[in-house]
Amino acid sequence: MGETFRKEAWKVGKVAIFLIITIFLVLPYLIQVSTFFHERGHQKVLTKYGIKNSYQFNLLETIPNFFNPKQDKLGVTRFDLQGYKALDKYKRTETNIAGIISDLRFLFLIGFYLALINIYLFYKVRFKKQHNLGWILAINWILFMWLLALVQITVANITYASGDVYQLVRFLRI
Numbered sequence: 001m002g003e004t005f006r007k008e009a010w011k012v013g014k015v016a017i018f019l020i021i022t023i024f025l026v027l028p029y030l031i032q033v034s035t036f037f038h039e040r041g042h043q044k045v046l047t048k049y050g051i052k053n054s055y056q057f058n059l060l061e062t063i064p065n066f067f068n069p070k071q072d073k074l075g076v077t078r079f080d081l082q083g084y085k086a087l088d089k090y091k092r093t094e095t096n097i098a099g100i101i102s103d104l105r106f107l108f109l110i111g112f113y114l115a116l117i118n119i120y121l122f123y124k125v126r127f128k129k130q131h132n133l134g135w136i137l138a139i140n141w142i143l144f145m146w147l148l149a150l151v152q153i154t155v156a157n158i159t160y161a162s163g164d165v166y167q168l169v170r171f172l173r174i
Contacts, residue, residue, distance in 0.1 A: 019141075026142060028063045032057065032066075035074040038103055039077045042079075046077070049091055049095070050083070051084055052079065052083065053077055054079075055078075056076055057074065057075030092171055092172065096164045096168035099157070107151065110147045114143045117136060124136065
């Protein structure tokens, strides 16, 4: 009975270690990747219209900032505000929406890969009768958590006062 208990305890311990590592280390950096592409979307449009811009982030503060509910952004694009204000309303809209479009692309890709992995999981269980699926479930978990976090961040970006849509509406009145 002691040996069986140790084996089962080790299995539970491995799962706990995996969850802690993915939640507290992997997920914040996956979100940082999404943030980079979000801000890159803004930068591409700003550059297209000749507005000087730069992207600033801090990889050392990614983890504490990810878990700070008062943190607005994990990275930010700095740009010439006067140049932005000089754009017409359509160009401003394109600039602000570019980040959200990037987020939607990530959501689609993550959802697509999640679907493919689940189809593969079904195939392995149903037809191959293989039940050693630890790595498939691990990837499934990571993609699902990334998808969930990105959905929440995208919704906040659309509805929150410092988000892209609110900023667009604020600057369209100028």
